[in-house]
Amino acid sequence: MLKINKPIRANPAFMKVARLLAHVVIFGWLGIVFYQGFSDQLGGDPVQTLLDFTGIGALNLLVISLIISPLAMSFKFTQLLPFRRPVGLYSALYGLSHFYVFIAFELQFEMQLIFAEIIKRPYITVGFVTLIILIVLAVTSVNRIKKRMGTTWFTLHSLAYVAVVLAGLHYLWLVKSAWYEPAIYLIFSVCLLFLRRDKIKKIFK
Amino acid sequence: MFFKFRNSNSLTENQVTDEAVYKQRRDVLKKLGYLGAGTLLAASTKATAGPFDWFSDEDKAKFATSALNFSKVESNASSDILTPMDKATGYNNFYEFGTDKEDPIQHSQSFRVDPWSLSIEGLVEKPITLGYDDLFSSFDLEERIYRLRCVEAWSMVIPWLGFSLANIIKKAQPLSSAKYVSFQTLYEPKQMPGQRSRFTGGGVDFPYVEGLRLDEAMQSLTMLSVGMYGKTLPPQNGAPIRLVVPWKYGFKSIKSIVKIVLTDKQPPTTWQTLAADEYGFYANVNPKVDHPRWSQARERRITGGGLLAQNRIDTLPFNGYDEVASLYKSMDLSKFY
Ligand code: HEM
Numbered sequence: 285m286l287k288i289n290k291p292i293r294a295n296p297a298f299m300k301v302a303r304l305l306a307h308v309v310i311f312g313w314l315g316i317v318f319y320q321g322f323s324d325q326l327g328g329d330p331v332q333t334l335l336d337f338t339g340i341g342a343l344n345l346l347v348i349s350l351i352i353s354p355l356a357m358s359f360k361f362t363q364l365l366p367f368r369r370p371v372g373l374y375s376a377l378y379g380l381s382h383f384y385v386f387i388a389f390e391l392q393f394e395m396q397l398i399f400a401e402i403i404k405r406p407y408i409t410v411g412f413v414t415l416i417i418l419i420v421l422a423v424t425s426v427n428r429i430k431k432r433m434g435t436t437w438f439t440l441h442s443l444a445y446v447a448v449v450l451a452g453l454h455y456l457w458l459v460k461s462a463w464y465e466p467a468i469y470l471i472f473s474v475c476l477l478f479l480r481r482d483k484i485k486k487i488f489k
Numbered sequence: 490m491f492f493k494f495r496n497s498n499s500l501t502e503n504q505v506t507d508e509a510v511y512k513q514r515r516d517v518l519k520k521l522g523y524l525g526a527g528t529l530l531a532a533s534t535k536a537t538a539g540p541f542d543w544f545s546d547e548d549k550a551k552f553a554t555s556a557l558n559f560s561k562v563e564s565n566a567s568s569d570i571l572t573p574m575d576k577a578t579g580y581n582n583f584y585e586f587g588t589d590k591e592d593p594i595q596h597s598q599s600f601r602v603d604p605w606s607l608s609i610e611g612l613v614e615k616p617i618t619l620g621y622d623d624l625f626s627s628f629d630l631e632e633r634i635y636r637l638r639c640v641e642a643w644s645m646v647i648p649w650l651g652f653s654l655a656n657i658i659k660k661a662q663p664l665s666s667a668k669y670v671s672f673q674t675l676y677e678p679k680q681m682p683g684q685r686s687r688f689t690g691g692g693v694d695f696p697y698v699e700g701l702r703l704d705e706a707m708q709s710l711t712m713l714s715v716g717m718y719g720k721t722l723p724p725q726n727g728a729p730i731r732l733v734v735p736w737k738y739g740f741k742s743i744k745s746i747v748k749i750v751l752t753d754k755q756p757p758t759t760w761q762t763l764a765a766d767e768y769g770f771y772a773n774v775n776p777k778v779d780h781p782r783w784s785q786a787r788e789r790r791i792t793g794g795g796l797l798a799q800n801r802i803d804t805l806p807f808n809g810y811d812e813v814a815s816l817y818k819s820m821d822l823s824k825f826y
Pocket residue numbers: 335336337338339340341342343346379382383386408411412413414415418451454455458
């Protein structure tokens with residue numbers, strides 16, 4: 285991996301502003317797109333647009349949350365690390381919104397159909413498992429729980445890598461024919477896994 | 490449930506606003522300097538919201554459509570609520586112009602339709618070639634309101650203008666050996682960015698081709714459409730001439746047709762070639778036969794009005810056009826999907 289000797293240090297005030305900005309953009313964006321959906325400004329099929337936006341959003345945020353560590357390490361830029369938790373949490377929030385759009389607007393609370401789809405359609409099963417992982421990780425990211433879990437916490441949170449691969453698979457499975465984008469995500473996830481191979485090896489020891 | 494679904498019968502006034510009135514209002518608002526950052530965010534036709542959309546040019550020259558003369562024909566969809574025109578023209582599957590639903594309207598506005606040439610050939614007595622003007626003058630135009638059911642489980646209700654495909658086939662006098670009709674979309678990568686590479690066109694091997702059995706093609710519901718909502722077709726909906734087969738999934742209704750060939754063998758069709766286990770030759774709307782990745786039992790009717798006005802309704806066999814059932818009397822439709 286690329287190694288840089290001189291650590292990067294930014295003005296703490298700047299990092300604070302950057303964090304605030306990240307919150308505003310990630311949360312605000314979700315809010316705006318939902319608002320547009322309710323007020324019929326999302327084109328022909330607001331449900332599909334919202335479903336795609338939240339799905340891609342969840343995946344992008346998950347990928348970003350996983351790149352932060354390797355970036356921080358290569359550039360010795362440890363101030364990036366506090367971004368991991370909020371970005372990961374937002375990934376879970378986008379994932380939950382995605383699921384909510386699916387059951388509330390796509391299937392409009394036809395409970396039987398919701399269960400049937402989760403069981404019957406492999407790509408939805410995979411999405412569901414991904415979402416469960418994201419929720420478990422979000423809940424256990426609370427400081428008190430994290431402390432209590434000790435080293436198991438790190439093992440558990442390696443599931444984020446499983447989640448990113450599963451999300452890529454979910455995406456690849458659902459496209460009708462344009463498989464390139466999901467394939468790029470999958471290849472990227474595998475690269476991430478490769479970067480973190482030492483850490484992963486440790487877990488399986 | 491956190492939200493109550495608004496019944497689509499209670500469409501509010503702005504949901505059915507005529508396009509012209511809507512644009513007029515926007516112009517007024519613009520003059521007042523009222524459409525600022527808010528509308529940039531809401532980028533009217535482009536659905537995906539993102540910071541980059543703020544820079545997209547909203548006033549890109551729109552393809553010009555013109556009014557047509559026609560008579561109205563009653564159909565069993567006449568009482569359904571029409572899909573607002575901006576939805577039917579802003580949300581399309583037309584991979585020749587890109588794979589996202591908003592790509593076609595974005596990338597097709599400079600599409601050239603005149604001159605055009607549509608030929609009817611193959612196993613016919615008298616091959617025909619129609620130029621651009623002939624498309625509108627050779628047959629009396631009728632307005633027919635049809636339901637359009639997409640294989641992706643959404644549907645629209647659209648007032649098409651056109652004529653029965655049977656008219657033109659009869660005129661060409663099919664030979665008795667003709668059993669099928671094949672159709673082909675224009676292939677012109679210069680004009681259709683999706684055709685330039687597999688990456689931009691969703692892996693489709695262009696030109697797009699479709700087919701019908703001759704008796705399906707002769708069914709009077711099957712139409713060649715040259716317009717919608719009272720005017721000529723915009724490019725994203727298949728200008729200048731497209732097929733509309735209301736009892737089949739939307740992908741059968743091939744757009745921007747240049748060639749119709751009568752054949753004695755079942756012709757290949759684009760989506761069947763791409764994934765035969767997912768899309769059949771017949772592709773009749775059938776609530777009992779699921780697509781491998783989604784249920785076809787119900788559908789979301791797109792009527793306008795935002796998230797809360799989206800209606801889920803039962804999908805009907807043959808999309809509610811029972812009169813075509815006799816075409817498939819002795820066939821197992823779960824096998825011939
Ligand atoms: C219970 C959980 C989930 C369900 C039921 C679900 C369902 C769906 C559905 C129905 C679609 C749209 C399919 C279509 O366009 O036909 C979709 C798209 C997508 N989902 Fe999920 N999903 C779930 C979880 C997730 C999670 C956790 C992620 C990411 C972390 C994710 C990422 C995506 C992506 C990237 C797309 C594609 C969007 C696009 O086409 O642009 N999904 N999902």
